[in-house]
Amino acid sequence: MKLQIAIDRVSLEQAELLTRKLAPHADIIEAGTSLIKDYGFQALERLKAAAGAAKLLGDAKTIDEGAYEFRQGYKHKADLLTVMGASSVETLQTCYAVAEASRTEMMIDLLECTPEKVAQIIHFPNAIYCLHTSVDQGASANPNQEVLAFKKAFPTVQRIAIAGGINLQTLAGMAEADPEIVIVGSAIVKKEDPVSAAKQFRKVMQETCKYSM
Structure with a gap:
């Protein structure tokens, strides 16, 4: 299980x-x-330089002009980019x-995708499929069950991320569901001590991974 920390709604200097x-x-x-x-x-280049060994994801939420936006994102040093599953x-x-072709990675944001639409787009073996509850909708009520239900409905999908109020x-x-990536934003970044919060998430994640083995 990997930890993805989302930085948003701050100045570039703060980011x-x-x-x-x-x-x-x-x-x-x-x-x-x-x-x-x-x-x-272009801001991705500055963040990539600051990211050290961590990968950098650009949450572009591409929905059209896919080739252009992805080439631009990877040109500016993103390791992963997002495209909307609704596209x-x-x-x-x-x-x-x-x-x-770029030897990078694509994450498909499944925000507001119906099961029928998901069934049309599960043929990308290296893509990461992100179950996403929007900020406007609030936190996911039961992320563990959400991931388990998705795995049952789409057993061929190997790479799953989850975001939204974790x-x-x-x-x-989430020991049973054990998604590849857990995405956390405000619960870390908006805390008075973000580093301490990140360490807490990492500790829980390591314990959760042990329980899921």
Whole structure:
């Protein structure tokens, strides 16, 4: 289980500082959608330089012009980029082709995707499928059950991430589901001591992984 820390709705300078502080405690640092909208893909280069050994994900939420946006994102040093599962199958195919050619990774954001749509887009073996409860909707009620239900419905999908209101309590309950990536934002970044919060999440995650073995 990997920890992805999402940094969003702050200045680029704050994002860079947070990245330097949090990267040692994360597997992936996420440059959130609002950060990219405020500062563009070029901001990824500064965050990548600050990320050290952690990978950098650009939450572009691409929904059209997939090849162009993915080439630009990878050009500016992203290791992973997101595309919306609600976009056309052709857009997803284009993004996946660019990711594979670049030897990088694609995350498919399944926000508001119906089971029927998911069934159309599960043929990307190296893609990460992200179960996502939106900020406007609030926290996921039971992320463990959400991941288990998805695995049962789509058993061929090997790589799963989950995002949306994950806290220490819900993380501790995810031993059975054991997704590849857990994405945490405000529960770390908005704390008075983000580094201490990240360490707490890492500790719970290590314990959870032990229980899931």
